[in-house]
Amino acid sequence: MASEDSPSPNEIDDPVYRQGMIELLGVLAYGEITACERLAEDAKMAPDLKTRAEIMAMEAAEFDHFAQLRDRLVELGEDPYEIMATFTDTFDRFHKQTAPADWLEGLVKAYVGDGLAADFYREIAAYLDAETRALVLETLSGTGHSEFVIDAVRGAIEDDPKVGGRLALWGRRLMGEALSQAQMVVAERDALSAVLVGGVDHPGMDLAGIGRMFTRLTEGHAARMEKLGLAA
Template sequence: MNPGPSVDPAVTDLLGLLAYAELGSFFRLTDDAALAPTLRDKGRLASLAAEEQRRYELLRERLVEYGADPEEAMEPFVEPLDSWHARTEPQSWVESLVKTYVGDGIAGDFYRKVAELADPGTGSLVETVLAEESRGAFISETVRAALEEDPALAGRLSLWARRLVGEALSQAQQVAVARPRLAALLAEDGGGDDAGIGDLAAVTRMFGSIADRHAARLKAMGLSD
């Protein structure tokens, strides 16, 4: 099954990347729910996991509409995303929550910026999939409560958040090198013969442009950069 002739292959790549990311988020939140210390936390995380599953299905359905095989579209991103998660294995439940909010959040900001350079329909879908209000409110509240109970956590979690940003940038660069047609969306003209192809500097500049969202997440959790 191949994408229809009117679909930009870079859009198929973007949707495949997001679909695998959402599928991974579902499994991680399910694991976090099992480890949560209270029934309330278990229930909230289970609800968030169900939301990730719903978003995965939206992306999968859009890929099918475009004539793409969802599994084939996701396959190129299995190794880089799995590698990112292996490099950022949290050491505690609270670290896992910070990773979900900060690490996945800043990666999502990057995907959102790329989607803005695609067609309006893709941009709208990506914005819906990457909405994080429910997740952000729960994690911010939970991390703040943990800091009130143990203020010494603040320094460690701030360092952890900084590391996650660096690893997210590394992940984005790896994907840009592996999928040049996706990186081509970073070109100002929408992608010429070589503009934006594997342009790691463009990836870095884009990360710099999403610093405000990152700072807002840290502030919401009571952490500093």
């Protein structure tokens, strides 16, 4: 992930890189939209008004990230909604298969899912041109509201230790679903995967590098589960 490997600004002129970068911004943008929707559903389940407002603050922050990504796509002369539309099936499938059964599952999904997505996009960011990288990193910056998720989940486990076992299983399922969806996206998108594996004029990850990336993602997931008091 050394920055000297990153493509130069005129990389954007490379049509394959450009297409991959645009798809990446699109998938990020649509991910933010579905995150907002998911958080709006979570907010309805919040146990009190203060918590409801905290969830809504996370939602507003995600929307702000969406707006930045969308505006960048417009700047690049693209129709952001057209690009995002090509990703709706993937996200709808993921969210359908990981619909939280209750408030705590919703919190774990928000925390674990957003953390994993952020780690993954941060890995990819290393292979982007400087301007796109700065934008991606900016939209991944923590919304600063996740501390209360840790408190809420740990508190619930203290009240009823059985909850910990159920949520640990849930966390593992989320990880599995996320990886399988991510793999499908990469498999279907030549340009997007080309950003990651590199092209003739810029180096990317080799197979060993991709393996190491998965190790890092798994470690990050385990660390988040541990913070929540859950076995990874």
